[in-house]
Amino acid sequence: SERMASVLQDVLKSSNNVKMKSVIANPPVPLTFSEQGTDNKAVIYQHSTVVVLTGNYFALAAVLERLDTLPWSLGWQSIDYKVTEYPDAELTLHLLTVSDNESYIKL
Template sequence: MTISLEQLQQRFDDLNPREKLMTVAAVIVLLWALWDNLINQSLQSTQTGLKTEITTLENNLLNQQQLIQQLADSNDPQKSKQQKLSALQASISNMQTQLGAGEKKFVPPQFMSNALRDMLKQQGNLKLIALETLPASPFGDLAQPDQQTIWVYKHAMKLTVQGDFFSTVAYLKSLENLPWLIHWDSIDYQVKAYPQAETRIQVYTLSFEKDLLGA
């Protein structure tokens, strides 16, 4: 037997206050379980893999640069030194190409804001509350204060939307389906008045440049 939304609403209205509270609590727990299964676990897995890949490339680049400096300071014969330098520079060029190929998969920083807004327009049940641009920062495990060479910058934005659970999930899935990559840094989903919730999403793209995101 199929039960309409109106019938479900009527049944909910017929509950006493304590039963309503228990029902809402159960729904929130269910939504959180769905959220963790559909969104959060995928987010953590993607983040870990991406950071590992980029950090490995950055480490290799730094090692190659250090070898070049050591070779330049060494007493090797000029011809031998030049051959080794050429090999190291070719290796660095190859790794930079790999980083460049990865960068092209991400939405250009200046287009991030428009991409987020355009996809939001396709979700009629979501309302944009706020959109904030964050300063660019080094990306990866090598983003330390003593790090002199920064290869990849992280450009992030904080997005706050209001709407129901399934519209929010649909929006996040639509971002995943873009031809360019937009990654989630964090997601804070808070039910305000069921079924309406406020979701704060921090997303980011990657670039070799430190320029600010498009507003």
């Protein structure tokens, strides 16, 4: 989760004709496990980021391919694609990561 900002920057720098419209880092969600017994202190935190990108279909597809080839696991809660005015489109990604650190990127 700590690398999310730099990963997004790197992916966008290497993506032609893609612009970031917005990015929202949601509050972390503590994850606990039933095996913890009475100690409900969070062991890990789920971090959620919503990213809205604009560009044409092929440029946005290249971003998805690049994110999919990252060396670490990145969860995808949802993906929404809509054509705004052909050939321009908007891609909304709801990305999930986990960390043992409650703090998250400041956007």
